[in-house]
Amino acid sequence: MTAALFGKLFQGLYDIELVESEAIGTVGVGEATIPAIKKYNELVQLDEVEFMQRTQGTFKLGVQFVDWWRPGHSYIHGFGVIGQDWEWLRCHHYWLQAHHRGRARDFADYSINTAAAVANKFMHARTDMAESPIGHIAHAFQFDATLYARYLRSLAEQHGVRRTEGKIVDVAQHESGDIASVTLEDGRILAADFFIDCSGFRGLLIEQTLDTGYEDWSHWLPCDRAIAVPCSRVAPLTPYTRATAREAGWQWRIPLQHRTGNGLVYSSKHMDENEAEKLLLDNLDGEQLANTNKLRFLAGKRRKMWNRNCVAIGLAAGFLEPIESTSIHLVQAAAIRLVRLFPDGATDRATIDEFNRQSDFEWERVRDFLILHYWANEREGPFWEHCRTMELPATLQNKIDLWCSNGRIFRENDELFSEESWIEVFIGQGLVPRSQDPLVAIKSDAQIEQFLGNIAATIGRCVEVMPPHDEYVSKYCRSEEMA
Secondary structure, three states: OHHHHHHHOOOOOOOOOEEEEEOOOOOOOOOOOOOHHHHHHHHHHOOHHHHHHHHOEEEEEEEEEEEOOOOOOOOEEEOOOOEEEEOEEEEHHHHHHHHOOOOOOOHHOOOHHHHHHOOOOOOOOOOOOOOOOHHHHOEEEOOOOHHHHHHHHHHHHHOOEEEEOOOOEEEEEEEOEEEEEEEEEEOOEOOOOEEEEHHHOOOOOOOOOOOOOOOEOOOOOOOEEEEEEEEEOOOOOOEEEEEEOOOEEEEEEOOOOOOOOEEEEEEEOHHHHHHHHHHHHHHHOOOEOOOOOOOOOOOOEEEEEEEEEEOOOHOOOOOHHHHHHHHHHHHHHHHHHHHHHHOOOOOOHHHHHHHHHHHHHHHHHHHHHHHHHHOOOOOOOOHHHHHOOOOOOHHHHEEEEEEEHHOOOOOOOOOOOOOOHHHHHHHHHHOOOOOOOHHHHOOOOOHHHHHHHHHHHHHHHHHHHHOOOOHHHHHHHOOOOOO
């Protein structure tokens, strides 16, 4: 991703060399995204139809969470807007008033994304229908990450990036401590002014060479293992990713055109590997297509993502489990941030500090959002009881306290998740505020009921005319293999 972006945007200004080895496998389980990926695809000028055909892609309207709050309950964190504002107040405040009166419909009825996802419908937003919910459909993608990487590699090479096959066996540093060169297994020495570490969990440059340090967040995000496996595709082709809570973690399901991606994220302190593998394989909804891929990780991030003349991107920078499909986004965000703060010949401390400040803020706020899913539960068992009783980061505790008082939530600076995302997860996880904004009282119950009823009815009519997701994908971007 980084090489393709730099090759496109720098247009021959710098010599870019990508060193990688076919003999070193990739994690390859991140197959779901959030709408922000459209910005990256736009920057590298991907054609959406071609991109989806070459990656076996499907569309994504949100994430369905099954059994997270309590067994038997599910909700969808849908992308995009919730209803519409009414004068000063956001839509959810009126819903809260109706809910407290016992007269509210399911919260999913007030979002075009969630209502369409439940019905397995999809279409692109109509830019000529800004006054209709159809004008506000927000989508992301579900795709084969390995095919996406292959596609981006070809684009990078088209833009002049030189790809070098080989394993790095040694790293040399200048007297100053900056990285000077890397040595390959065949003896070649590659010198450069600036290095980007995409070596995954190894952190070959950022950690093994520069000894940057790591912030361990496992006391908040206790899952430390994952098992992934593909299975055959089954109908219907859902326009959402599913996350199902299990005894000591959760299971993902990501539907692609040619197969379904599955995996189990779990805590090794609460479940052993054999038990976890059996749990995953017993809950596939199609034929197993490959052997399981087992991963170990530690939730957290590097103390500095930019250290000296090296920037870590992706798993080399840290790891936050994929419960909200943020892994690919954090790669994209770091690469774009680096473009905006790219150094000249003399890297200055202010630039490095600003990159690290922005990175820390983004990762910490994403971390808080993920923690909320675990903390707000009424499930039984040692794992979930631990999550429910753990002390929270102050930044998250403040958001929860403000929400629980009057249903207020405010997006800070450029944090990734919008107010709508927080609202949907708060309500979906059973955190209904004690009250709502007092200005709701300006409207009568009858007015509020009519307002909410009109929104739900309009969204319902829109969903009725939307095509099934399967049908839309087949007509818009069916891959050659599926054809």
